[in-house]
Amino acid sequence: MALEIKPSQALKLWRQVHLDLVQDAHSDLSVRQTAILLTIYLELPPHTVRGLASRLGVTKPVITRALDSMGKLGLVTRRRDETDKRNVVIQRTVAGALAVEHLADLVTARARELGPA
């Protein structure tokens, strides 16, 4: 059951949601951070720094720094893996889940307003 969307509709949707994001003071996430956040909340745990780095095709420091920033915003938490203390397990938070849900609402709402052109 694929989602049929015309290129012009896709652009309108993309633009409108981005306008919303720019004006929303709480949405200060970069493209990379958004990709990380959604991967954490959509793919099955556990998530590690290394796993996210290879999944996104970026270096590990990118993930570490993004987790620092998102941690300050309360969107994710880190905990050491007790079975292998080298690993760090990234955990979801209530605030993070709310942010993801907010984004989903934003996209669906703007999609609903799209015209046929």
Next chain:
Amino acid sequence: MALEIKPSQALKLWRQVHLDLVQDAHSDLSVRQTAILLTIYLELPPHTVRGLASRLGVTKPVITRALDSMGKLGLVTRRRDETDKRNVVIQRTVAGALAVEHLADLVTARARELGPA
């Protein structure tokens, strides 16, 4: 003719396209720059710095700097308005149109791959 999309589909779409953008070396635009680019290419000309600033809810220097960056990438061009030499008219370019088209293809392709959940 609204576009019906479920929240879970919206999130999957958003995530997948963002993963593509992160891995695409040519896509180095921030959220703000993307909003500006799409506004220029989707809304009717003429576009001015002041108009874009008020449309996005940001200050004028933000627009000026974004146009500088996007100009270096060849995505837009500026020209002084001869009738009122205080104004600057932002113009589209072939490279910018291609970039917008590429984004549209990306979104539509990923939407087509979505499952029903």
Next chain:
DNA sequence: CCCGATCGTTACGGGGCCGTATCATTATCG
């Protein structure tokens, strides 16, 4: 004609993110 208003740009200080290289900690294997 002049002075205020408007437009876009630039200057400044601050902060964030990047990639590479390196580090400390921990696990693994001979």
Next chain:
DNA sequence: CGATAATGATACGGCCCCGTAACGATCGGG
């Protein structure tokens, strides 16, 4: 036990973006 590998964090230098404030150029009304 000791050497090696693996994991995540940190240091460094560089670049880009931000918001505020100021600036030069241009227009327009009195």
